[in-house]
Amino acid sequence: MEGLRNDGRRWNELRRIHCQLSTSSTNADGSSYIEQGFTKVLCNVTGPAEPSSRQKVKQDSATVSCEVYFAAFSGTDRIKRGRNDKKVQELQTAIQKTFSSIILTHLFSRSEITISVHILSQDGGTLAACINAATLALIDAGIPLKDYVCACTAGQSTSIFDNEGASPDPWLDVNYLEESDIPSLTVATVGDSEKIVALNMENKVRIEKLEAMIAVGISGCAKVRAIMDKEVRRHGKQKLEAQGE
Amino acid sequence: MPPPTPLSPPELSYLYASLSLSPPIRLDLRTPTQFRPLVAECSFLPHCNGSARVCMAEAGECIVGIKAELEKDATTKYATVIEREKWIEVSVEVAGGGVSGPGSGVGIGGISGAGGATGRDEGDGGAAVWLKEGLLAGGAGGWSILDRLVISSGWHWKIYIDVLLLTPTSHPSPLLISAAVNMALDSTYLPKLTSPHDVDDIPTFSDDWAISAPLYEPTTFPRPPMSLPVVAVGDNVFLDPSVAEVAAAEAGLVVTLSLSDSQGNCDIVGIRSMEVGRGGGKEGDRKGINRTLLRQMVNACVKEAGEVIKGLGETTHKQMFRA
Numbered sequence: 001m002e003g004l005r006n007d008g009r010r011w012n013e014l015r016r017i018h019c020q021l022s023t024s025s026t027n028a029d030g031s032s033y034i035e036q037g038f039t040k041v042l043c044n045v046t047g048p049a050e051p052s053s054r055q056k057v058k059q060d061s062a063t064v065s066c067e068v069y070f071a072a073f074s075g076t077d078r079i080k081r082g083r084n085d086k087k088v089q090e091l092q093t094a095i096q097k098t099f100s101s102i103i104l105t106h107l108f109s110r111s112e113i114t115i116s117v118h119i120l121s122q123d124g125g126t127l128a129a130c131i132n133a134a135t136l137a138l139i140d141a142g143i144p145l146k147d148y149v150c151a152c153t154a155g156q157s158t159s160i161f162d163n164e165g166a167s168p169d170p171w172l173d174v175n176y177l178e179e180s181d182i183p184s185l186t187v188a189t190v191g192d193s194e195k196i197v198a199l200n201m202e203n204k205v206r207i208e209k210l211e212a213m214i215a216v217g218i219s220g221c222a223k224v225r226a227i228m229d230k231e232v233r234r235h236g237k238q239k240l241e242a243q244g245e
Numbered sequence: 246m247p248p249p250t251p252l253s254p255p256e257l258s259y260l261y262a263s264l265s266l267s268p269p270i271r272l273d274l275r276t277p278t279q280f281r282p283l284v285a286e287c288s289f290l291p292h293c294n295g296s297a298r299v300c301m302a303e304a305g306e307c308i309v310g311i312k313a314e315l316e317k318d319a320t321t322k323y324a325t326v327i328e329r330e331k332w333i334e335v336s337v338e339v340a341g342g343g344v345s346g347p348g349s350g351v352g353i354g355g356i357s358g359a360g361g362a363t364g365r366d367e368g369d370g371g372a373a374v375w376l377k378e379g380l381l382a383g384g385a386g387g388w389s390i391l392d393r394l395v396i397s398s399g400w401h402w403k404i405y406i407d408v409l410l411l412t413p414t415s416h417p418s419p420l421l422i423s424a425a426v427n428m429a430l431d432s433t434y435l436p437k438l439t440s441p442h443d444v445d446d447i448p449t450f451s452d453d454w455a456i457s458a459p460l461y462e463p464t465t466f467p468r469p470p471m472s473l474p475v476v477a478v479g480d481n482v483f484l485d486p487s488v489a490e491v492a493a494a495e496a497g498l499v500v501t502l503s504l505s506d507s508q509g510n511c512d513i514v515g516i517r518s519m520e521v522g523r524g525g526g527k528e529g530d531r532k533g534i535n536r537t538l539l540r541q542m543v544n545a546c547v548k549e550a551g552e553v554i555k556g557l558g559e560t561t562h563k564q565m566f567r568a
Contacts (some may be wrong), residue, residue, distance in 0.1 A: 024300075024305075024306055024411065026429050038291045038292075040289075040290065042308075042411075046413065069338075069340050069409075070408040071308070071310060071407065071409055072298070072310070072312075072336070072405070073290065073292065073310030073311070073312050073405070073407050074290075074292065074310075075292060076292055078312045078314065078407075079335075083308075116340065118308075118340065118409065118411070120290060120308065120310075121290050121291060121292055122292075122293075123291070123292075161506050162563075
């Protein structure tokens with residue numbers, strides 16, 4: 001029998017992804033909500049708008065800024081993370097850098113695009129979920145992007161070997177238990193080009209395992225993209241039909 | 246500081262005139278006691294004992310997560326009132342949509358009390374204080390939520406209520422926050438105790454959520470509290486006022502109620518004054534409330550709110566994970 005993971009998935013299966021666009025009734029220009037398994041993230045996008053401070057004015061392009069908020073109740077234990085928390089800053093920089101290269105910023109000079117991400121529930125793959133949510137919210141806000149940015153995680157089980165001594169396949173889309181147990185990486189690709197825009201790994205892994213992990217991660221990104229694309233099209237169609245009435 | 250509005254003095258005066266007519270005309274053509282529609286859902290966060298999300302068109306969005314942690318009593322003898330009140334911790338965080346930024350240091354809904362919208366319930370004012378105040382007041386029967394938090398001798402639950410506000414203004418309606426907290430409390434479950442009640446050792450609990458105990462037993466009363474904003478213009482009283490109506494009002498109250506029976510009767514568990522705009526008069530020219538008007542405002546809440554709180558409760562019970 002092929003080995004199943006502790007939540008019953010095979011090595012190349014994603015968790016259930018549920019995404020929504022235009023979720024917020026606030027004055028945000030675009031909003032989205034994504035659930036990847038038990039990881040739940042909400043994203044609001046404002047802009048392009050007047051920059052909030054002088055420092056953020058760029059003469060030839062838009063500034064992309066990112067705010068990440070961890071809800072105190074998002075983890076197993078109640079932890080309050082301030083604005084200067086290392087983890088928060090790291091996520092903010094990763095998202096900000098990723099999207100600065102994807103948004104067509106040269107179209108909006110002297111303006112600011114703010115992505116605010118709220119993490120409501122964490123169960124592995126937080127960065128991936130944040131990137132996916134931000135893509136959807138930017139699409140909802142109508143901000144021109146080069147293509148979808150889709151992110152996914154992949155992990156390499158180190159302890160299990162099959163009879164021939166070969167290591168097993170990497171695991172796609174790790175959950176919290178797997179993430180704390182085995183080395184894993186987050187990879188984000190642009191559209192269906194298999195080009196990587198963000199790659200993040202915080203553990204040690206043997207170099208020969210890395211390529212397989214990235215390959216599995218990229219295949220996961222393609223699956224995520226298909227799901228997101230379906231939802232964007234469904235939402236767009238629904239909006240057009242509502243307008244036609 | 247009254248809530249800031251984008252309305253100019255002539256606009257305010259026009260609004261004041263139409264609200265003081267008999268019968269009054271509201272901007273959105275609601276009747277004086279009609280509430281605005283809201284979207285509410287609960288029990289969607291797997292890491293929380295109870296959770297809820299409430300959306301209102303103008304006021305924005307509010308997400309509440311409730312977590313319960315095991316805590317040892319601070320004193321070996323029977324805990325004092327002050328210690329017991331620390332068993333519940335409320336904190337409100339405001340995260341605006343980008344440009345407007347976090348709360349600008351004004352109380353939520355303009356409710357009296359120093360301190361910002363952001364804050365904890367430790368005497369710095371703001372929403373966390375009146376949320377907790379309503380929660381601790383048990384209603385006419387002498388019932389207290391704190392009694393339900395006792396696990397065994399020497400141990401109790403500590404309840405963390407974290408409110409996350411995603412709003413365009415620093416003055417969201419108190420109704421938004423209190424509806425979300427109400428729903429989250431109503432859908433809170435605590436794991437079932439498996440060790441004996443009278444032993445001092447660390448209590449043990451069942452892993453089975455199917456036999457967990459609700460914090461508020463669904464068929465008993467009082468229910469979790471709910472705070473309603475009410476304003477008066479002339480002799481007219483309006484429930485669930487919009488931002489513009491608050492700006493044009495002469496007097497405002499936040500009345501906290503809890504449902505006391507299945508007929509929809511309510512007990513009043515707290516009243517606070519709400520800061521309003523300049524009304525019909527000049528800036529700083531405040532008329533105050535006389536007894537008749539005060540009675541009218543509170544009456545309107547008690548009469549009309551029962552049905553709304555009951556409706557919210559029924560929705561919660563339908564959506565709960567054990568429904």
